[in-house]
Amino acid sequence: MTQQQTPTKITNKLLSEEFLNKFDTFLFDCDGVLWLGTILLPSIRETLDMLTSLGKQLIFVTNNSTKSRKAYTKKFESFGIKVTEDQIFTSGYASAVYVRDFLKLQPGKDKIWGFGEAGVREELTLMGFETLGCDDPGLNQPFDASTSPFLVNGLDKDVKCVVAGLDHNVNYHRLAITLQYLQQPDVEFVGTNVDSTFPQKGYTFPGAGSMVESVAFSSGRRPAYCGKPNKNMLNTIVSAFNLDRSKCCMVGDRLNTDIRFGHEGELGGTLLVLTGIETEERALEVTSEHPRPAYYVEKLGDLYEYTH
Amino acid sequence: MTQQQTPTKITNKLLSEEFLNKFDTFLFDCDGVLWLGTILLPSIRETLDMLTSLGKQLIFVTNNSTKSRKAYTKKFESFGIKVTEDQIFTSGYASAVYVRDFLKLQPGKDKIWGFGEAGVREELTLMGFETLGCDDPGLNQPFDASTSPFLVNGLDKDVKCVVAGLDHNVNYHRLAITLQYLQQPDVEFVGTNVDSTFPQKGYTFPGAGSMVESVAFSSGRRPAYCGKPNKNMLNTIVSAFNLDRSKCCMVGDRLNTDIRFGHEGELGGTLLVLTGIETEERALEVTSEHPRPAYYVEKLGDLYEYTH
Missing domain, CATH: 3.40.50.1000 (HAD superfamily/HAD-like)
Structure with a gap:
């Protein structure tokens, strides 16, 4: 499987464009990927806008059960990001x-x-x-x-x-x-x-x-x-949007939940960001405890910064 | 081991006396054996007095960690039972x-x-x-x-x-x-x-x-x-009183803590009372989940009632 090959680090415009061309749909974990608590990470708005203008479908998947999907749209709004309730899946x-x-x-x-x-x-x-x-x-x-x-x-x-x-x-x-x-x-x-x-x-x-x-x-x-990495959650999402799994990429900051979620759900790809709890060393580590990501990048905003 | 033979039910004066003669020291669980919450069980004071007058050593062993040993002596006092702090072992x-x-x-x-x-x-x-x-x-x-x-x-x-x-x-x-x-x-x-x-x-x-x-x-x-059924607790008690394990009997209402405690601690005997959470059926059951008691009795006070 792709995820078990050596992870590709996205470090420039060419790699970034190659990566983006592979997928129609991106599933994002939120905390550690888009923001850290109440702080929006760099170039996140620009990256999401770019993906939307490229015609990509964006879905947000969080294990945070303390807020409803409706309350979550308000959190996005507070960062100046417009998403609708049906783009959000909480545990x-x-x-x-x-x-x-x-x-x-x-x-x-x-x-x-x-x-x-x-x-x-x-x-x-x-x-x-x-x-x-x-x-x-x-x-x-x-x-x-x-x-x-x-x-x-x-x-x-x-x-x-x-x-x-x-x-x-x-x-x-x-x-x-x-x-x-x-x-x-x-x-x-x-x-x-x-x-x-x-x-x-x-x-x-x-x-x-x-x-x-x-x-x-x-x-x-x-x-x-029910939450990530359980397949129930992904099955719900795939069926709600009638997704082609091979054209989907899961983006997250945790190997044992986000990357496992994409891997076990047999999505086309996974992208690990290093703005959360994982390190480059862990991303490259071969272990039975969690799958490796297909791609990794220092921060999600690099996808925008490399191409602009 | 004794505990794995068919448990003997103490149902009369003869069996009660035979049982009492075997042991010098009795270790008692408290809740479910002596009392249920704030209610003293029948003939408990009389049974403990009888044991003391027979020269038996009485030790009280509880997994309740919410009260100190000192506070526990007050609980005994509230039931009109006089015990000293060094007779009590809490988890x-x-x-x-x-x-x-x-x-x-x-x-x-x-x-x-x-x-x-x-x-x-x-x-x-x-x-x-x-x-x-x-x-x-x-x-x-x-x-x-x-x-x-x-x-x-x-x-x-x-x-x-x-x-x-x-x-x-x-x-x-x-x-x-x-x-x-x-x-x-x-x-x-x-x-x-x-x-x-x-x-x-x-x-x-x-x-x-x-x-x-x-x-x-x-x-x-x-x-x-640290508490029952862990051996640390029993080792502490045995060394504090320099006890001969073969002359000790653990009395309790739970197979998987009290009876296990006496069994794994290689005490001379165990007595299950049915005033707590266990039934006669469970006492007789052969299972790998917990040892069987050497003896069992409907209530601890029977030891007094049968002999008086």
Whole structure:
């Protein structure tokens, strides 16, 4: 496979144009690729404009489940980048699609218990699922089994699935009630994404996976993970846009999620950028732990800078 | 081994006396054996008094790390049972002993980062270790990497170990700072106990292991667990009292912690009580998942009731 050949570093105009000509569609990870937290990386607007003017299709794929797709368009807007909601795929949205299309739960009838932030609730709600938990203020109260409003009247029998992801408001109340639902054998268990950590302001902080694995351990169950690098997410995207995988390139800053996602999804190519957590040394490393990218570049903006 | 023979059910005076004559020392799990939460089980005071009057040595061994040994004596007192601090071993105390005697960290010099409740901090402090984290009110504030007092001045370079256990005040702040210390390769990682859950008021709630495993997953590290069924705890007890293991019996309500603890620690016997989470069917089951007890009894108080 292309991805297992020695990665090509894009270092000049010729290589950049050759690379761009190979693909019709680019799937971008966001944080570490387009921006770092609240800082837009250099020449990103120009690169995206150039790709659009070349007739390329742009799709944005993020494991961040804390924001809904609608909220994500606002983040793009804040950087002066115009994208529409249907160009964005979050792991929260991927989880909602999985619940409806794979688990075949019924919007309007089956309910979901969410352990995660507003993004998870909003995507599930938009799909028609009544969603309990998540950012319900009652869960911010200290947990007491005798008074918790989520316990005293019994569990909701219509809850058929737990969707768990990153929650900065994680507390014992949320963990305890999530466990009660997971102890029901007929309740499904979905994790938004397996990331153990995420980078922020030079630190590495606990990611969605570290929360999902906590309730997985207490319940003795394994979740179905939906975000990158899981194929469910890519299958959803490919079918939504009727894409030709061979003409798609996944662009990301993480070998074990983004590049694996493109590789295992059998896309035509992968591009690693070095503005996130990976180094050139890691990009070139041959290991069984993650695939190598087909291409890599110091920063995404180089694609524009080399050709202008 | 005795424990793998068919378990003997103690159902009358003769069996009870035969059982009691075999042992000089009884190690008791507490919750589920002596009491259920705040309710003392029937004939417990009488049974313990009888054992004392027969010259038996009584030791109490609990995986509850939230209370110190001193606080535990008060819990016994509240039930009208008089025990001294040195009869009690908690997983928090076992962790403190492990940090000092096995990891050879130096009280008065090396510091500990605690992710757990007051019991962990108190035991480490009593042993002379300055302990950061735990129930520090600063950790109750919402986490912000730019303002967290545990980050803005850098990590404490004298911290040489993380001790993690059950914390009902678990939040993102605690998880994030604990992860920062675990990212330091020279910082050791100790878990008080591996229990995935604990029973309370008819429910099963997340236990210490579900918190420890969260930071284990985010850090990619494995902890050294100290509580039952780990041998470290039993070794500490045996050496503190210079016990003859063959004359000791472990009494508990959990096959995979208490009975395993006695079995793997090669004690003379084990007694399962059915007042906690196990059933008679489970006690008799032959499985590779846990050892069988040598003896079992409906409730601990039967030992007194049969003989009086």
